[in-house]
Every structure is written in structure tokens, then in C-alpha cells.
Amino acid sequence: TLFEGFRGELEASNAVREEIKAVSQSMDAETRKMQAALMGIHAGTDEAVASAVAKVREHLEPLRTLNAQLAAIMKQHPGQYYRYHDIWRHVHTSCAFLVAFVHWLEHGTLLTHAQVESELQLRHEEFGIDLEDYLVGVCSVSNEMPRYVVNRVTAGDYDCPAKVASFLSDLYAAFRLLNLRNDFLRKRFDGLKYDLKRVEEVLYDVKI
Amino acid sequence: TLFEGFRGELEASNAVREEIKAVSQSMDAETRKMQAALMGIHAGTDEAVASAVAKVREHLEPLRTLNAQLAAIMKQHPGQYYRYHDIWRHVHTSCAFLVAFVHWLEHGTLLTHAQVESELQLRHEEFGIDLEDYLVGVCSVSNEMPRYVVNRVTAGDYDCPAKVASFLSDLYAAFRLLNLRNDFLRKRFDGLKYDLKRVEEVLYDVKI
Amino acid sequence: TLFEGFRGELEASNAVREEIKAVSQSMDAETRKMQAALMGIHAGTDEAVASAVAKVREHLEPLRTLNAQLAAIMKQHPGQYYRYHDIWRHVHTSCAFLVAFVHWLEHGTLLTHAQVESELQLRHEEFGIDLEDYLVGVCSVSNEMPRYVVNRVTAGDYDCPAKVASFLSDLYAAFRLLNLRNDFLRKRFDGLKYDLKRVEEVLYDVKI
Amino acid sequence: TLFEGFRGELEASNAVREEIKAVSQSMDAETRKMQAALMGIHAGTDEAVASAVAKVREHLEPLRTLNAQLAAIMKQHPGQYYRYHDIWRHVHTSCAFLVAFVHWLEHGTLLTHAQVESELQLRHEEFGIDLEDYLVGVCSVSNEMPRYVVNRVTAGDYDCPAKVASFLSDLYAAFRLLNLRNDFLRKRFDGLKYDLKRVEEVLYDVKI
Amino acid sequence: GDAFRAYAKQLDAVNERRERLVKASRDVTIASKKVIFAVHRLPADGAGGGAEEAALGQAEKDLQLIRKTSIKRVAQELQDEDYWRFSRAFSPGMQEYVEATAVLHYAKTGRLLTYAEANAELSEVQDAGGQAFRLSAADYLLGITDLTGEVMRLAISSVAAGNKGAAASMAAFVGAVYEGFHVVPMVAELRRDLAKKLEVMRSSLVKIETASYMVHV
């Protein structure tokens, strides 16, 4: 009959989708565990932060393995990264968030897009993180800051607000230069503005 | 400042998008002319059909040239077909519709996915038509049938309804076998059922 | 962390769900093949109808096997039929539709709920078909009738409309006995009304 | 075919639109750079403010040049300002915001509509800024004030809140003179009310 | 304060002008609809005759009156850049006027009123700057899309009145208009409405063709 030829093709595409979904779900479980561990920073003390960061780092290796599995699947379907991108987009933004946040907690600087990929041991030319996913992950880092600053001050670190305000201020200026076509990203960027304002108000409270 | 590195990357992606859009708009203008010419078949006579088909065929060469331009752009951005697919998706379904419909008018058979691509001189491994876009184009062929059958009967061709009913009936059975994940395509397929019913009613009117 | 005790229970439930989904997808593929085969009846001749029915019957055994597999899975999870019902609901209505329609084509009578189950070799007390799913399947039989009648008349069977009109009329009266609170079912029942009307119009055309 | 006569006229309009869009996009890039530079004021110190203002002023000349290009295009299409206004509306409100804010930072007073135009070297009778666009730009100035005041106080300028509160209070009274039928503008004006309230809260904190 | 008092005056003036234009546009719409109804009341047998002549003449006069009164009121509010500034306020009326003129033109001649003809009829109407008032291409085109719905109604009446040939010729006419719209370049002013109007036009066309088919089968 008609169409006999590509029933196979459609079903193969469905099968690839299922295969990717299975790995993505494992990644989702992993990143959720890491996010739970990261919550520990909001206890606010230096020890709590150090311990949370250490716990997140423990999960990094499994996350790399799963990313490598995704990369291996996509290697068999060259040129189809963006065909299936919607499936792993969410976990990739979580990856970027986690890696960038932990790095900021340790060094106070922002990981670049390339650094996030190399931290996850991904080779961009084979299977990387989409630039917009990285930027969304960075916005998530910003979204966590007001809460972090409030809890640090409560725990007695009165220098934290100035440090974070300066970081977010640079980040905000950097984002403003981008011509954001993606509506979702633009919305997240609006949130960044609010985060900055909130952190500046904590800074103001501390000074007064 | 932060992000200096990939402002260029984002802007390059925006530029590619604009470049593709420009070609797509030309393709859109071309396919709209072809669709206008194709409307001539609804005058219903053999001469009208032959003349409309001839006019559509005249535009085929420019359409091939534009498709080749798109292919040339995408060749410079390997692996990004599905990143920009949404831009030309609509014109590609129009292409599939036009080529498949004209072929049906000439030979009474359905062009396969591969035949549509070769009619447009596209090499699938370089720059092809997405399978779902082809299927949507085929649904558009079906959507035109009730009107065509009515006008053919008005012009005196009483054999047309049986021929079309048999064609659509095969098409409908073929579609039912597909596991359609794409919601849009599934909706279009529902329309096909209605087209078939309508053509069968014309057949019934003619017989009674 | 908190809730650690749950993980096992919830993950087990997810595993059951995946297991059921796998069987349901096979059933879905099977019923789609059967529906495609069934469409052959619309060629309208006695031979076409007989041949389509025979083809559908060929797939009945695999469908029974798959239903038995579902039943076996659910036997291990007593009392949880309705926890997972949403997964196989759609295929069960297709099963009811197919079995009931084929029976009608052969004998001109409506299979009861219990007969549908026994045709599928399901024991209701172990793993049956939900009553509402059966009723939705019956509505699907009705929806196919207007097209069937039109095509039978086109093929020369002028007795068909009266037979179908009487069947649908009885069915309509029977449905009116039900207090339909389920919105989906009520909507499908509204369609039945329309089917009956259309068949009566054909009957009227034929009488004239 | 019909409407052939039109093609030229409509295609010419599309060409004008594309020409304007190209200049507008350059203006957009320019104003985004200026806004990023302007964010420097939130570091709060006098030097930071002076340096940010200086940086914004550097971009003023290119902005004037681009505005002159727009004016030149529109001179060739007399009477069609509002036909294409939607394209540059957004950048014109950004222009008004930037010029008015920088002026306020330097002199503490509000630039009038006419002054904004002359600062941009636009002749209103040839190609000006729409009054509503100017007013929206003024609202954006107001929206920036709460953050500015918080950061100035943090940096030790305790006179700033009183100055800004008085300015916003006058602005609020002035806006109340307008019968705002334009919904978008009215919404922005509602924001102004909130800005004033927030600045007065800071003023209250400082007084205590 | 003073500056804002001046702004208030400007905003009020613009809003009041817009209100007057909306009102004048509504008057154009109402009067145009009456002309369209009059065309539908013409005998559907296509036999012509004195009564039909008289009715067509009256409709022509009614259109002339619309131009001299309501459309003139629209034009007199406008000068230079005002046309595009306020076009959304008066477009609905102008589209209805195009529909009325075009349906009458079709009833009389069986042909499509062209953009040039439509503007020629308006040549005596001047705007506040003494310039001839013109239809925008978009208003003309959107008015014509609505014309096809009226022709569909004429076709159904003709078939009902036993005029077998009419439906076929009307199908050809609407088919040509529909085909023509496919090659009109997309401009910003059309983008919002055109796709939906073309859908409606296609369904009118299918209705005429079906009516024509019913007569044949």
C-alpha cells in the first residue's frame, strides 16, 4: 500500500525520541538530586555552603556519563541535534545552572559557555549545550541570588550583598547588550532585573 | 565585559535566520503564484485543467532555483537544518502540495516523498523535505479534492468522483497506519476523512 | 533526606506504568492496522465488505494475546485497574469498536458489553473493559455508518439504508436510557444523533 | 490576472518598510549599548554616575546620524510617518528615555518633548518623535529611579531621595493633567505611581 | 507643568479628532450597507427591465450622497500625515463603501470594480489640504474580499429563482478574484486580516460551486 516505505522511517524517529527521553529522564533525576543538595547553601553558614558544593560535585561524574550517552546517541543521527533539542533542553539548562552556580560559589566568577561545556566534558562540535540554554541557566543562577543573600546576611555575612550586587550588575549590563530573539529568554532576563533590585535593597538595608 | 564572546555568535545566528527568511519569502511569493495558477483547474474542463497544470509547471524552475539557494545556505551551516526548519516549513509543505497535486492531475497517482524531492531536484542527504512536511502537503492535496470533484461533475465529467474516491480511500487507509506524533499533522489527517466523505457523497449523488 | 522511604514505592509504580505502556503501544499498532483494513468496507460491494471483515478477523488473535498480557500484568497489581486505566483506555475503545463493528457487519446486531469482552477472551472479574469505554466504542460504530450507507448505495445495495436506520434508531433509543454524566460520552452520543439523521436522509433519497 | 496593477505599489511599500527596518535595527543596537552603559550609574558613586553619563553621550552622535537617515527616508515619502511608525516606535521611546535620563542626571530637570527632539537634532515638522513615545520614555526614566535611589543611599548620598521624590512628585502631578486614553501609556503611568511610593519609602528610611 | 498642559491639549485634540472620524466612518458603513441590501432586493431572474433600471439608478445616487456627505466629513478631518495616523479609525467605513460600490458595479456590469475606478469616483472629495481623497490599497482589497460574500448570496438567490446560468458565471467571477488575491504581495496593512478573509472567500466560492453543481446533477 501507499506509505509502506516510510512507516519505518516515522517509527524509527519515534524510537530515537524514546531513547533520548529515557536518558533525559535519568539526567532529570540526577539534576533534581543536585538541586536538592544545592539547597543546603541557604542555611547560610560557610560550612553549609562548602558542604552543599561538595555534595553537588559528587553527582557531577554521573551527569557527565549521561551527557556522554546522549552524545553517543546523537552521533548516530548526525545533523539532528535541533530536531530533538526540545527533549533535553530543560536538563541542559539545569546542567548549566548547576555547574555555573557551583563555580560562582567557589570562585565568584561566571563560567563562560565554553567552560560549562568543558566542565561537563562535552565537545561542542560533537554534542554541546545550546547557547540559549546556557543563558537560561545563567538566569537561574541570578534567580537564586536574592534568597542566598538574605540567608547569608542572616547567618552574619554582611559582605555578601555587595559582592553579589556587583556580580549581578555586571551580568545585567552584559545581558542588555544581547539582541534576544527568544521570547522565553527575554522573559527570564526580566527576572534578572528584579533579582538585582532585590539584592541591592538588601545591600541598602545592611548599610542603613 | 561578560558575554563579549558570544554577542557575535548570537548575532550571526540572527543573520542566518534573516538570510533564510529572505529566500523563504521569495519562495512563498512563487508558491502563491503557482497556487493561483492551479486554481484554474476548478473551471472543470479538460482544457482548463491542462492549461493550469502547464502554468504551474512554468514556475517549477524558479522554485528549484530558490530551493537550491536554501540548500546552499544550509550547506554552510551543517547540522542546523532543524534549528531553522520552522522558517521554511510552510513553503516546503506548499512545494510538496503543488508538485504532488500536479503529478496526480497528470497521472492519477501519488508522488512518494523521494519523488517529490527529486522533482524539486533536492538531494535528501544535503537538504531535503522533512517527512512530516511532505505528509502535510499530501493532506492539502486531499483538501482540494471535494471542490475539484464538484466542479468536474458540473463540467460533465461523471467518472471523476469514482476515481478520486478510490484515490482518497487508499490515502486514508495509508494514513491510518501511521503513528502520528505531530498534533498538527493529526489534525490535518482528520480533515482528510471529511474530504473522503464529501467526495463519496458526490459519487453517490451522481449514481442516484 | 526526607521522603527517602518513598522512592522505592514510587519508582515501582513508574516501572509498572512503563510496562503497561509498552503493551498498549503494541495494541495501538495492531488496532490501527485493523482499522485500516476495515476501511475496505467503504468500497461498498459485498466482496469488499467480506474481505475487509476477514482481514480484521486475522488480527483478532494477536489482539487477544496482547490483552492477555495486559491482564497478566494487572493480575500482579490487584485493585489497581483504575490507577493505570488512562493508559489503555484509548485502545480499549478501539477494541470495542472493531469487535462490535465486525459483528454488526456479519450479523446486523449489537454486541453487548459482556459479549465484547468474551470475544476478546477477557474475564471481566480479572481484567475487563470499562463500561464507558465500551459505550464510546459503540458510538464509533455509529459514526462510521453514514459513510458506509452512502457507499453501499453507490455500489447498488438499496436495502442497506433501511437496515442501518433501524439499527441506529434502536441504538439511539437505548442510549437515551442512560443518564450520561460523563461529558466525553455525552458529546459522542450527540454525534450519534447526527449519524442517524444523515442515514435517514439517504434512506429518503433512495425511497424517492 | 486581476490586481496586477497593484503589485508595484504594494511591493514599493514593502521595500520602504525593509529600508526603515534596517536603520531601526542599527538604532536598536545603539540604544542597547547606551542602556548597558547607563546601568553603570547604579554603582552609586558620583564618579560612576559621571562616567556612565559620559559613555552614553559618546553614542549620541551615531544615534543622531541614524535618526537623520530615518528622516531622509521619510522625506521621500511625505505624509507616511504614521504608516511606518510602528517600526521605529520602540527605538524612539528608548531615545527619549536615554536623552531625558542623562539630562536629568546632569541637571535634575525634565527635558520637554521639543528639547528631546532638538537634543537628537530632529526637526519636528520634518521627522519628529511622537508625543506618546516621548511620554513613554519619560515613564521609563521614572521606573529607573527607585533602584537609583537605593544605590545612591548605599553609596552614601543621603540627599538623593529627597531630590528624586520631589522630581517624581512633580512628574506625577504633571501626568495627572493628561487625559490618558492610550491604554499602554496609562499602564506605564500606573508604574510611575509605584516608583514614587518606593522612593518615598527610602526617603522615610533615611530621615529616621 | 506648562509643557504638560500643552501636551494635554495635543492629546485631547488627537482623541477628539479620532472620535469624530469613528463616527463619520460609522455613518459611511450604515449608508453603504443600505446600498448592498438594495442590490440584493433586485429581481434575481436576471431579466432586467424598468424596475431594475430604476433601482440601480437609485443605488448610484445613494452612493453619490455618501461621498458628498459622510466620506467628505472623513476627508475634511485629514491633512498630510493625518491619513495614516487615523487610518484605523475610518478604515472600516471605507471598506464597507468599497464593498457597496463594487457590488453595485458587479450587478450592473458583471465586472470587478478596479482600484483606479474606485478612486476616480472619489476624485471630487477633497481633504483638509485640498488634495483628492484616495482609498488605501488595503481598504480597497479588504472591501473586495467582502464583495465575494455578497456575490455568493446573489448566486444562491439566482439558483433559487431558477436562473441556472448565473451561478456558473458568478463562480467564475469569484474564482478569478480568489485567484487574483493569491498574487497580491503581502503588505503590513493586510497581514492581520487577509488570511481569515481568504478562508471566508474560499468557502463562499465552494458554496457557489456547490449551488451550480446542484443545478446540474
Place this chain on the structure above:
Amino acid sequence: GDAFRAYAKQLDAVNERRERLVKASRDVTIASKKVIFAVHRLPADGAGGGAEEAALGQAEKDLQLIRKTSIKRVAQELQDEDYWRFSRAFSPGMQEYVEATAVLHYAKTGRLLTYAEANAELSEVQDAGGQAFRLSAADYLLGITDLTGEVMRLAISSVAAGNKGAAASMAAFVGAVYEGFHVVPMVAELRRDLAKKLEVMRSSLVKIETASYMVHV
């Protein structure tokens, strides 16, 4: 005809049972809300004392009564596969009951009521088949998400009453619950509501932390 008469009876029976369950569930909800209000009326200074003891005891008795009356009415309607068939009808009540039990448990012990503890309290309630009536994991979890909103309200009252330490310990408690929810595997019954409830939980948490911060700055 006869078959459909039998179907009608079956459908009616199912619908009537569902109605009864909805009603019993509503009664559970109303009574549970009363217990929650009672916990909020406890003195917020954390000083304990006889009045508080008495109020806690009364709340405990009220919960016992809910189990013996409304929840028993729910259970008595159910047997075998009925639990999942009708779970949507009685879930809202069970979630509110979990919330009430857990908030009381928190007020008394400062700890989270576990799933095992919650089910143990229900062990005397039997369904129509004589089996112990259990909470579904989803109802327990969704009830706990709402608990965090109540703890937030307790925290605000404590701060307002000058109890500086309370907010910090409540922030730690809600933080642990929030963290715990991140590692709960997603199941179908949770999918619909959980994301939204977690958003609400996070905002409760931020409110408690902010209250705690206000006391410190």
C-alpha cells in the same frame, strides 16, 4: 434495550457512589480546616503552658473524630479496585486531612509526620472489604506541600510575637521539606499539581527566610 437498562443501572450506581464520596470528602476537608485554625490560635511565643497543652489535646481528639466519622464514610464506600477508580473524588479531603495531622504533629514535635506514621493513625479505619484504609503516596505528598504554607504562617506570627528563634528553625524545617521534594520520583498522580505546589512552597520558604532576616538586620 435490556442490556442498556443494565448499563444505566451500573452508570447510575457509579455516579451515586462518586457523589457520596465527594460529600464525605468535603466533610473531611471542613473538619480538617478547623483543626488547622486551632493550631494557628495557639500562643505564638513558644512558651508552652497548660492552655497550649489543652488545645493540642483537643485538636488530637478532633482528628480522631474525623477518622471515626467522615474518613470512615469514605472507606466504607470502597472495596478492591474502587480505591483508584474513585480516588479523584476523595483525594481533596485526604490531602487536607494530611495537612491537618502534619501541622499538629509539627506543632507538638517540630518534626515531619512520616507517611508510615500517617498510615498508622488510620490503621483502625477499614474499607468495605475489611482492609485497612491507606493514604496514597500522592495524597500524602500533596498534603505535605500545603503544610509548608501553614508553617510559613506560624513563622510570621512567631516573629510578630517577638519569638526570634522560631523563624530560623521553621526555615530549616521547610527548607528540608523543599529539598526532600526534589528527590521524590515523579509519578503520574503528582505530575499535574506538583510543579505549581513546589513554586508555592519556595515562596513560603523565601517568606520565612525574609522574616528571619528582618529580625536580624
